[in-house]
Amino acid sequence: MLTPELEQLINYALEDGVLTDKERTVLMRKAQAAGADLDEFEMILDAKLHEVQKAAAAAAPKPNSNKHGEVRKCPACGAMVSAFSTRCSECGFEFNNVEANKSANTLFEKLQALEMEKAHELAQHEESKNKQLLALSERHNSGGTLTKIFANNGAAQNEERDDLIRTLEKGARQIERKYMDAKINMIKVFSVPNTKGDLLELLSMASSSAYDNDGVIGPEEEAWLQKTDQIYQKLVICAAGDTVTLNQATNMIVSLIKRLPKQYKNFTRIPKELRDKINVELKAQKAERNEEFKKSLLNILMGWRGITLGVALLLIIIDYCYLVKGYILIIALIVLIVVGKMTWSAIKEAKNDLLY
Known part of the structure; x- marks a missing residue:
């Protein structure tokens, strides 16, 4: 089931009948954060896109859109803004006509490929589990009712079935752990780009994935925090003297810091001239x-x-x-x-x- 926010984002993205790679990435990321089944969501998204394109073909032809029509999305925070705005009212990001960045898309696609591999392997494991349980049940029933009564082996059969279920469930957990470790390793070793645009886009992805407001920082979230720190520190170097870009990046970091549990609020180093601003905001948040x-x-x-x-x-x-x-x-x-x-x-x- 899609959330109202996700439905609205899909409608905005498909409004002109075009779904760019960047929009698909953002929608998949939002769906993952909302806990939706990604394979099912992608099928729904493709179906909606087909319906929009079919309706557009039946109507009068429309000029091609450059995705800066009636609405656009802020790449920093995902907020919707009007086409004539030059700055996002939510986070202060300034819009330009630079071509969409590729690093965030590449990492997202690699993580999605891992998720699909995991889903496929878990499906195979579940199929194998059902076959083994069915074979065990047939073997237990092959002796007939009288044999089971006189052999008094009902308890032994139940124990054998429970042992098999425990073994199979352990196998499923091992698959989950294997892909979680692979995902964490991929996040940690992913190469950080050198351009400011790519760094901002990747920072947006990393900071939004680092914490989901549940009060718990798990292994994957810790990996995203480390990546966020790595990206931000490189951006501080690359954007030295570019106060606009540095402020955009710092706003993302501040937004994340405000939401993090206390023990993680110092996960990255912020330039001294910006630290005072953050401290004032954090004090105001604490007072509120x-x-x-x-x-x-x-x-x-x-x-x-x-x-x-x-x-x-x-x-x-x-x-x-x-x-x-x-x-x-x-x-x-x-x-x-x-x-x-x-x-x-x-x-x-x-x-x-x-x-x-």
């Missing part, structure tokens, strides 16, 4: 999060949880001061413990929402 957390905390304490806790505490105090019947104290303590745990969980959840 603190304010949001205070509001969430106030809402929790002013809601039914806080009121219930207050009533329970009041009953405990009354019982302690005036020695009311003991069962009231017991009920109040139970309510205090249960609602207290619920309140604490709600507070931690509110805090995690602001962190990630």
Whole structure:
């Protein structure tokens, strides 16, 4: 199932009946980030493209588009901007007529090839698994019901089947690990280009792949962080004196740093003249999060949880001061413990929402 954002991006890309390599790369990257099945998504994309081209052929001929018509996409952040804009309102990227870069497309295609190989090998493994389980089941049933009753081997057969399933599942995990290692190695050894345009495009891909806001940095994300650092440091050298390009790259880095968990925020070195700007933005972000957390905390304490806790505490105090019947104290303590745990969980959840 396609997300509304992905549907909108497809519609924008196919609006003129042309799907460039760069647009296909961006769409595939967005689909991967959304958790869509890439083979299925590519089939849907090709089908939609065919429908658009078929409809265009039936209508009056239209002039060829150079992809700078009614809408265009920012190569830095992917935001939609009007055709007459010279700067992206989201990240400040300045548009030009430079031909699309190739490095990001090359890396993406290589990673896609690995994913397709993995999917094919897993499909073969699943087919082999089904055949082996079917053969085992036929062998177990070949002796007949009486044989199984008198041999009393039902438990042994179940154990044999469980052992086979565990072995086959281990094989599937090994395939997953093999291709994950290959993917990580490919990201690490991929050659970083020398031109500013290529570096910006590759930096956009790497920084967007380095973290998905789930609070966890896995092995693949660590590889993307290392690649992002490598690209940015080379761009700092190549773009020395080009403040526009350097600011575009730094904006991508700042956007990533803001989203990263605390222990990864210093994953790259930023020129001193730009570091102060980042620190100011990070402090402002932290202050904004603190304010949001205070509001969430106030809402929790002013809601039914806080009121219930207050009533329970009041009953405990009354019982302690005036020695009311003991069962009231017991009920109040139970309510205090249960609602207290619920309140604490709600507070931690509110805090995690602001962190990630």
